[in-house]
Amino acid sequence: MALIEKGADVTSIYKKTGGNDRFPWLKIGIVITGISIGVLFVILFLILFPENEVLRDAIMVLMILSGLLFGGIAMIIAHFTDRQGKK
Numbered sequence: 467m468a469l470i471e472k473g474a475d476v477t478s479i480y481k482k483t484g485g486n487d488r489f490p491w492l493k494i495g496i497v498i499t500g501i502s503i504g505v506l507f508v509i510l511f512l513i514l515f516p517e518n519e520v521l522r523d524a525i526m527v528l529m530i531l532s533g534l535l536f537g538g539i540a541m542i543i544a545h546f547t548d549r550q551g552k553k
Contacts, residue, residue, distance in 0.1 A: 493544040500540020504532035 508528045515521060521528070 490544075490548065493541075493548055496544040496547065497537055497540045500543070501533045501537040504534070504536030505529050507536075508532050 508525065512521060512525060
């Protein structure tokens, strides 16, 4: 009520406290893209080397590990991308 009486804008106070009202769509998109690239690399290796029995037996483990690896790399890229956007 005191803010209304003084005529102050509430959004300026919200911005000063460091409020972030936007959803991180860019970060989510970068991470999903990174995971997809990791899984696609494993599928590409399976297509290029179909006679490799070790690769064929460990396909699910390799997909999960490469997805985590590329997802982690994408999270680091997303962090630096978002940090540059805040400056």
